Amino acid sequence: MSPRSPLVFSGLELSHGERKLCADVNCALPTGSVTLLQGHNGAGKTTLFRAILGLHRSRAGEIRVFGGAPAQGRSRIGYLPQTRPLSAPQLAARAFVTAAWRGSRFGLPSFGRACRNAVDEALTCVDACALATRPMFQLSGGERQRIGLAAALLDRPRLLLLDEPLAGLDTAHQEQLAVLLRHLQRTAGVTIFVSVHGRSPLDDVADFRLTLRPRGASFLPVHVDS
Numbered sequence: 001m002s003p004r005s006p007l008v009f010s011g012l013e014l015s016h017g018e019r020k021l022c023a024d025v026n027c028a029l030p031t032g033s034v035t036l037l038q039g040h041n042g043a044g045k046t047t048l049f050r051a052i053l054g055l056h057r058s059r060a061g062e063i064r065v066f067g068g069a070p071a072q073g074r075s076r077i078g079y080l081p082q083t084r085p086l087s088a089p090q091l092a093a094r095a096f097v098t099a100a101w102r103g104s105r106f107g108l109p110s111f112g113r114a115c116r117n118a119v120d121e122a123l124t125c126v127d128a129c130a131l132a133t134r135p136m137f138q139l140s141g142g143e144r145q146r147i148g149l150a151a152a153l154l155d156r157p158r159l160l161l162l163d164e165p166l167a168g169l170d171t172a173h174q175e176q177l178a179v180l181l182r183h184l185q186r187t188a189g190v191t192i193f194v195s196v197h198g199r200s201p202l203d204d205v206a207d208f209r210l211t212l213r214p215r216g217a218s219f220l221p222v223h224v225d226s
């Protein structure tokens, strides 16, 4: 497996207590690739994302993130969780995205020009500038999903972990997301790991598919040249 890969799984096995989720995950995501993460409900997709972030301990095997232990890679990761409680529902969408700015990892965020420009760029990427001043609690599920995606993109991550980003998005925004991921991959070499159920517009931009199963995962190219 490539030592340069931003994300490497070796003999990984995940469980919650006695409940085994997936085993034998062995693969390295190439830099600048798009990998779909698949598996039935409860297969362990969210748990795998949490393990990559150092929030869940594996039962066996290892995860290397940018060559190091999972928690060390967090500053280079953009993460869109599957669900997120709204701790401050009155917060405007723009403030929600701004709170993800890198300064907030060490204290209050800076609201300088660089931060404002980065927030504008992230909101533009997900077609959400018109939502910027609206409080989070007023947004629809799909609108909130786009704001969450803007927050994940804010710090120009090298690795994007997106947990079911298509949930709640209408067809047009699903297709826009596919175009955006292809753009990030091609122009910035971002490595993208995204969980989805079934067929979707992301099939057209994906390079690999990692399918989780209790008795061994598979990692295969999505498009095989004939």
Ligand SMILES: Nc1ncnc2c1ncn2[C@@H]1O[C@H](COP(=O)(O)OP(=O)(O)OP(=O)(O)O)[C@@H](O)[C@H]1O
Binding pocket: 016, 021, 039, 040, 041, 042, 043, 044, 045, 046, 047, 048, 082
């Ligand atoms: N904190 C927890 N304690 C115990 N079991 C848990 C915990 N979190 C999740 N589980 C269980 O672990 C299994 C995997 O959950 P996970 O959310 O990772 O699955 P998933 O593949 O993301 O599912 P879905 O497709 O439904 O989103 C499920 O059976 C779930 O009930």
